[in-house]
Structure formats: C-alpha cells, structure tokens
Amino acid sequence: MRSAVFTEYGRPEVLQIQQVDKPVPRDDQVLIKVHATTVTTAECLMRRGCPRWGRVIIGLWRPRKRMRVMGLELAGTASLAHKPANTTFEQAAAAVDGATTALFFLRTKVGLASGQSLGADKVIDYTVADFTRGDQAYDVIFDTVGRSSLRRCRRVLATNGRYIATTGLRNAVLAPVTSLLGGRRVITGMSADKRESLPIVREMVESGRLRVVVDRSYPFEQLVQAHHYVDQGHKTGNVTVLVAS
Numbered sequence: 001m002r003s004a005v006f007t008e009y010g011r012p013e014v015l016q017i018q019q020v021d022k023p024v025p026r027d028d029q030v031l032i033k034v035h036a037t038t039v040t041t042a043e044c045l046m047r048r049g050c051p052r053w054g055r056v057i058i059g060l061w062r063p064r065k066r067m068r069v070m071g072l073e074l075a076g077t078a079s080l081a082h083k084p085a086n087t088t089f090e091q092a093a094a095a096v097d098g099a100t101t102a103l104f105f106l107r108t109k110v111g112l113a114s115g116q117s118l119g120a121d122k123v124i125d126y127t128v129a130d131f132t133r134g135d136q137a138y139d140v141i142f143d144t145v146g147r148s149s150l151r152r153c154r155r156v157l158a159t160n161g162r163y164i165a166t167t168g169l170r171n172a173v174l175a176p177v178t179s180l181l182g183g184r185r186v187i188t189g190m191s192a193d194k195r196e197s198l199p200i201v202r203e204m205v206e207s208g209r210l211r212v213v214v215d216r217s218y219p220f221e222q223l224v225q226a227h228h229y230v231d232q233g234h235k236t237g238n239v240t241v242l243v244a245s
Contacts, residue, residue: 012047165186
C-alpha cells in the first residue's frame with residue numbers, strides 16, 4: 001500500500017510516498033482503508049521537528065520509526081468506523097482534530113457550559129487589524145495555531161482570563177506558574193485521546209450544529225504541495241488529501 005513517510009526533519013520535500021507492507025491488526029485493533037486525510041498545522045510542525053521539546057516524543061535527531069508515517073486524522077472504511085451520514089470522506093477527516101481539540105480545551109480545560117454559543121458575534125480580519133490593540137477585554141483567548149503569546153495578549157485578557165495555548169515550551173512552563181500566582185492564567189495540554197469527543201463531534205455534524213469547512217483538497221501525489229500551502233499559515237478551514245476514491 002502507499003504511505004506518506006518522512007525519515008528526517010525539514011521542508012515539505014522530506015516527504016516521500018512509498019510502498020509499504022499492509023499492517024496486520026491485532027485482536028484489539030481494526031484495519032482502516034483510508035479515503036481521505038488532512039494536512040494540519042500540527043502535522044507541519046511535526047514534519048519540521050518543532051517545537052524542539054516535542055522531539056523527546058517523536059525523535060531527537062530524526063523521527064522514530066513508529067512516528068514516520070503522516071496522517072494524524074483520517075476518514076476511511078472499517079467494520080467499526082462510522083463517519084457522519086451527511087459528510088464526504090474529506091469532510092469527515094477534517095472534522096476530527098480541530099473539533100476534538102476545541103472540545104478538549106474549551107469544555108474540559110476552561111469549563112464552557114452547555115448552551116453557550118461558539119458562533120462568531122464579531123470577526124476580526126488579522127490582515128488589517130490587531131485584536132491585541134483593541135479596547136475589548138476577553139475572558140478566554142484561544143490560540144489554535146501558536147501565533148501569539150500571553151505577553152502579547154495580556155493587555156486584552158480579563159483579570160481572571162485564560163490564555164489557551166496548544167503548543168510551545170514557554171507555555172508549558174507558564175501554565176503551572178500562572179496557576180500558582182492567580183489572575184491571568186495560561187492553559188495548555190495535549191488533546192491526544194479523541195474517543196470520548198468523536199461521538200459528540202459526529203452528532204454535531206449530523207445535526208448541522210458544526211459545519212466542516214474545506215479550504216483546499218489535494219490528490220495524494222501532491223502531498224508536498226499541500227504541506228507548502230499549510231506552512232504559509234494562511235489557510236481558511238481545512239486542507240484535505242484524497243488517498244483513495
């Protein structure tokens with residue numbers, strides 16, 4: 001079968017599409033035929049070996065063998081897999097990481113209650129305005145792509161506000177420190193276990209409460225181009241890769 005593999009850190013060109021042996025699942029595993037996957041900011045960071053402290057997990061000098069295959073989120077077919085009935089495989093793959101990460105941080109870490117809306121009352125175009133220079137004070141600032149910092153956001157963060165960071169060694173250090181000091185806090189963590197969140201995401205997609213936005217879609221052979229696009233940091237929605245029709 002075909003697989004996207006990287007054996008060294010670097011630019012998108014380190015990615016190679018190789019023929020590898022089809023895995024044989026154990027009794028407690030399932031084999032999934034992948035129809036679509038995505039290229040996320042997190043995966044591009046992983047390809048570059050960033051952040052540096054993350055190499056403790058994925059490999060200090062080069063990716064560990066078990067970490068060399070790309071594709072953190074996917075949609076496919078298996079006897080135990082159920083995608084939302086009203087989505088394509090592309091949309092189903094794109095519904096995984098972002099939605100489950102948001103649930104993990106906003107519901108579990110911050111305590112967003114049922115009935116509170118995540119719909120946008122106001123949209124700020126970051127190409128023409130800097131929200132950190134405005135007069136609005138925010139209870140929660142959720143930095144989903146690692147482009148800001150507590151220092152930059154402090155002025156517009158409420159006195160007991162929460163700055164949520166999904167990555168960064170500095171944030172991992174600041175989280176316990178700000179917790180002890182009180183006031184404005186850094187919240188961080190890893191949304192690794194998706195099992196509890198996936199049924200919730202599926203219900204939200206099927207009911208129309210969550211809409212999956214696909215910015216661009218690439219064939220598997222253009223995976224390098226997909227990574228180049230995501231590396232620019234300006235994608236609007238999800239970038240998907242079609243693996244099998």
